[in-house]
Each structure stands twice: as C-alpha cells, then as structure tokens.
Amino acid sequence: ATYTVTGADQSGNTGTADVTFVADAAGPTAGALAVNSVDGTSVGSTSYSKTGTFSGTFTQFSADAGSGFASSAITKESATLTNGTCASYSAGTAPTGGSISETTLSDGCYRYTVTGTDNVGNTSVLATVVKVDKTAPTQLISASGSAAYVDNANSKIYYNGSAGSGLSFTLTSAVTEAGSGGVTVTFPSLAGTSTGF
Numbered sequence: 001a002t003y004t005v006t007g008a009d010q011s012g013n014t015g016t017a018d019v020t021f022v023a024d025a026a027g028p029t030a031g032a033l034a035v036n037s038v039d040g041t042s043v044g045s046t047s048y049s050k051t052g053t054f055s056g057t058f059t060q061f062s063a064d065a066g067s068g069f070a071s072s073a074i075t076k077e078s079a080t081l082t083n084g085t086c087a088s089y090s091a092g093t094a095p096t097g098g099s100i101s102e103t104t105l106s107d108g109c110y111r112y113t114v115t116g117t118d119n120v121g122n123t124s125v126l127a128t129v130v131k132v133d134k135t136a137p138t139q140l141i142s143a144s145g146s147a148a149y150v151d152n153a154n155s156k157i158y159y160n161g162s163a164g165s166g167l168s169f170t171l172t173s174a175v176t177e178a179g180s181g182g183v184t185v186t187f188p189s190l191a192g193t194s195t196g197f
Helices: none
Strands: 002-008 014-020 032-035 045-049 054-059 069-079 100-102 108-118 123-132 138-143 148-151 156-159 171-176
Touching: 032 108, 032 123, 054 108, 138 148, 138 156
Parallel strands: 045 123
Antiparallel strands: 002 014, 032 054, 054 100, 069 108, 108 123, 138 171, 148 156
C-alpha cells in the first residue's frame, strides 16, 4: 500500500513523500556451513566423531532481497553428552581464530551455528552438532540354558562338549554405552571344526 506523508512550514509551503509498505518475512541468504563433512541445516544436523578431531567451513550470510542485510555471526557452543542426548548448551562464542579446526576435543556435544539478520529482524540459521564420543561401549555376554557358561572376566565361553549334535544355546550381549548411544551388536558366524559347531 502507498502512504503519503505531508510536511508543511510556517509559510504554508507543503511537500509530500510517498512511501510504500512492503511485507518482509524472509531472512538473509548466501550463508553456508559444513562441519565434520556434514552440512548445516535450518533445523540442525548431527554427526559423530570418535576422535574429537575434525574441521569445517562456513560462509557468513551476506544478502537479503527485502529490507536489506544487517549482520551475520558464527557461534560454537558445548554441552555434555549422555546416552545420545545433549544437555543444555553453554553460551555461544566465536570459534578460535575465526575458523573451525578442532583437535582432540573432549567427549560432549559441539554445536556450530551461523545466524544472519536483516534490517527488520528476520533471521536465517544454519546449524550442525558434532557428538564426540571417544569411549568404546562395554558389553556383558551371557548364554541361555545349562549347556554353556560365559566367563566374561577371561573372555571364554564354556560349552558341554559331550552333548554332541544336540547341543544348543543362545548367546546374548548386554551393551552399555553412556555416550553417543544407539548401539548395535554383531555376532559373527562360527567357523572351523575344532569348536564342534
């Protein structure tokens, strides 16, 4: 809509200025973020590191088709990681040296965010989280029935060798993972005739 503003002086001279109201609900563009080989997204992405050493690249937002670009910044936040879940993040700070190059970070969550703002307060965000977990899961193997016994302390599975071809038992593994979570267990096929299987 066009809106006319009229100014007047004491002598009765007048001047007008026509302005148009323009709705602007879109944030800035031209930003980019990739950390640990994973692109940042507007809703946030996730990757994992078992060493705590990784790098990244970013481009600040720099354009806006509406009210105009105002500012852009990148922040790094950290949080503890428990059972795959990140706790509350610390206050964000700019990455050291203005670049993303991490070496042997401690276990935890590290969130990188590029935020752009335009002249009417719209924002655009790209974010990604790296979950660092350098501790291997532990497991406790057990066997069903009385034909087998698992000695976890000495990494041995005893089975009844006189049972012959009728021997049958099921192995299970209880995995404990306090860091990144989401564990899987793989039981390879038994091979060789010396085991009797």
